[in-house]
Amino acid sequence: MSDWLENHLPKAVLAPSFIAVLIFVYGFIAWTGWVSFTRSRLLPKYEIEGIIQYERLFASPRWDTAMNNLLLFGALFIVISMVLGLLLAILLDQQIRTEGVIRTIYLYPMALSMIVTGTAWKWILNPGLGIEAMVRGWGFESFTFDWLVNPDYAIYTVVLAGVWQSSGFVMALFLAGLRSVDEEIIKAAQVDGIPTWRIYSAIIIPSMAPIFLSAFIVLAHLAIKSFDLVIALTGGGPGYATDLPATYMYAMAFSRGDIGQAASSAMVMMGVVFAIVVPYLYSELRPRND
Amino acid sequence: MAIVAKTSRFGKYGRPTLAWVVGLFFFFPIFWMVLTSFKTDADAVKPEHLIFFKPTFDNYINMTENYDYWRFAKNSVITAVMATVFTLFVGIPCAYAMAFNPSRATKDVLMWMLSTKMLPAAAVLYPMTFITKSAGLFDTHFLIILVLSLINMPIVIWMLFTYFKEIPKDIIEAGQMDGANTWGEIKEILIPLAWGGIASTALLCFIFCWNEAYWTVRLTTTDAATLSKLIEGNRAPEGLFFGRLSAVSAAAVGPIVVLGWFCQKQLVQGLTFGAVK
Numbered sequence: 001m002s003d004w005l006e007n008h009l010p011k012a013v014l015a016p017s018f019i020a021v022l023i024f025v026y027g028f029i030a031w032t033g034w035v036s037f038t039r040s041r042l043l044p045k046y047e048i049e050g051i052i053q054y055e056r057l058f059a060s061p062r063w064d065t066a067m068n069n070l071l072l073f074g075a076l077f078i079v080i081s082m083v084l085g086l087l088l089a090i091l092l093d094q095q096i097r098t099e100g101v102i103r104t105i106y107l108y109p110m111a112l113s114m115i116v117t118g119t120a121w122k123w124i125l126n127p128g129l130g131i132e133a134m135v136r137g138w139g140f141e142s143f144t145f146d147w148l149v150n151p152d153y154a155i156y157t158v159v160l161a162g163v164w165q166s167s168g169f170v171m172a173l174f175l176a177g178l179r180s181v182d183e184e185i186i187k188a189a190q191v192d193g194i195p196t197w198r199i200y201s202a203i204i205i206p207s208m209a210p211i212f213l214s215a216f217i218v219l220a221h222l223a224i225k226s227f228d229l230v231i232a233l234t235g236g237g238p239g240y241a242t243d244l245p246a247t248y249m250y251a252m253a254f255s256r257g258d259i260g261q262a263a264s265s266a267m268v269m270m271g272v273v274f275a276i277v278v279p280y281l282y283s284e285l286r287p288r289n290d
Numbered sequence: 291m292a293i294v295a296k297t298s299r300f301g302k303y304g305r306p307t308l309a310w311v312v313g314l315f316f317f318f319p320i321f322w323m324v325l326t327s328f329k330t331d332a333d334a335v336k337p338e339h340l341i342f343f344k345p346t347f348d349n350y351i352n353m354t355e356n357y358d359y360w361r362f363a364k365n366s367v368i369t370a371v372m373a374t375v376f377t378l379f380v381g382i383p384c385a386y387a388m389a390f391n392p393s394r395a396t397k398d399v400l401m402w403m404l405s406t407k408m409l410p411a412a413a414v415l416y417p418m419t420f421i422t423k424s425a426g427l428f429d430t431h432f433l434i435i436l437v438l439s440l441i442n443m444p445i446v447i448w449m450l451f452t453y454f455k456e457i458p459k460d461i462i463e464a465g466q467m468d469g470a471n472t473w474g475e476i477k478e479i480l481i482p483l484a485w486g487g488i489a490s491t492a493l494l495c496f497i498f499c500w501n502e503a504y505w506t507v508r509l510t511t512t513d514a515a516t517l518s519k520l521i522e523g524n525r526a527p528e529g530l531f532f533g534r535l536s537a538v539s540a541a542a543v544g545p546i547v548v549l550g551w552f553c554q555k556q557l558v559q560g561l562t563f564g565a566v567k
Contacts, residue, residue: 113501
């Protein structure tokens with residue numbers, strides 16, 4: 001009995017969650033996929049009508065804005081978070097005595113809900129209240145910082161808050177990576193008189209490649225799923241200047257009563273996530289014959 | 291190892307100062323929220339009262355009257371704690387089984403579990419609201435606890451697995467020799483040995499549950515509504531009630547800030563998914 005239990009324990013423990021995932025994740029995705037081919041509006045319909053929803057989606061200027069925003073936001077968010085994270089990790093790696101405390105402070109934004117910290121960000125970025133008012137109060141009357149309400153720049157405030165939230169996390173990952181680089185190689189390079197920046201760019205950073213990849217995957221899927229950030233800061237506005245696919249989908253499903261559009265946009269979003277994540281998962285699975 | 295540039299005055303004082311200045315930037319929004327929470331709504335929007343103002347506790351006193359804070363806080367505590375307990379209750383045996391009785395499929399299963407976490411929640415949001423409403427589960431603690439547990443399960447199992455894997459199998463096998471059954475092994479040997487890792491995982495799970503907004507906002511109205519819902523539901527028009535809203539926000543992140551401060555090691559370990567040991 002105990003042998004049988006021992007051998008089948010993994011399966012027995014996994015079975016309930018497996019079934020739950022099958023229904024709640026794949027079942028619902030299948031439902032969404034089905035509905036995306038129908039004429040559903042306020043209520044779901046189930047007669048397949050072809051790719052009409054996708055045609056509407058790609059013809060929609062709002063979706064176009066959302067996808068462009070995703071590209072711009074995603075690229076800036078990922079690149080800035082990684083660069084800042086790496087620089088901060090190198091800075092903290094300089095044997096600073098209070099490292100533990102500083103690391104915790106850097107990580108706080110990640111530990112706190114963006115929905116909540118968004119309150120502070122809205123205040124800081126608000127032209128009439130935050131930084132603009134503060135600098136003007138110091139006597140610089142012509143200073144303007146109205147990104148939050150400027151349709152052309154509002155997306156950059158989302159980048160700003162996103163970087164604030166994630167760069168501490170990237171820093172912690174890179175810090176762990178810096179600590180795991182082989183000491184002997186670095187010592188040898190130092191003995192050879194190789195300048196420090198060359199040691200970083202030619203030895204340390206290349207050997208941290210797997211961490212860069214993990215950080216990229218985490219950041220990329222955060223970017224695609226970003227919802228809290230936009231909702232907390234701009235609510236997608238001004239107009240729909242800061243819409244992202246996730247907020248587009250949400251607006252269609254819950255305030256515009258257009259389930260067909262919501263479903264087709266959700267399917268496109270999922271396609272994008274898959275395109276990024278599947279190759280990664282695949283490469284992770286490959287070398288398992290060790 | 292760290293490459294430390296030759297000791298100079300900059301190295302000794304400049305770098306720590308720089309690190310702290312950056313830290314101030316990171317902490318500024320949180321600090322600002324707390325500061326604003328002690329201002330009246332009128333003072334909060336006046337630039338001349340930016341730093342100098344008469345502190346007041348009115349916002350915190352009013353909070354319970356205007357926003358019914360305690361009910362939301364109670365829901366947050368109940369759902370986050372219950373979901374964490376339940377996730378660990380399922381996750382520990384699961385990770386135990388995979389770490390000590392691995393099969394060829396173990397890594398695939400782990401990857402598959404994690405892959406569900408990567409899918410955009412948007413794709414299942416509508417059916418979820420639709421079905422929970424017709425099943426009468428909408429806006430119940432049960433539903434929120436279940437959803438929070440399910441969305442955090444993959445990460446919890448993944449993290450526990452990485453911690454458990456580091457425990458020598460001999461120790462577990464020695465327990466088997468002594469006649470301990472599976473539950474005995476988990477309770478008497480595994481949990482005490484992996485206590486640090488379990489604590490980090492639990493803290494991470496609790497934080498994620500506490501912060502969860504996507505599902506809790508969508509799947510509740512009043513009975514099971516958490517602090518995320520309270521804040522999301524009170525996005526006042528520009529500049530209104532900033533003092534009051536800051537107080538509610540500060541009271542919502544306060545527990546995590548304090549908890550994180552006292553469990554720094556677990557916080558860092560947890561948030562980096564065990565990458566920082």
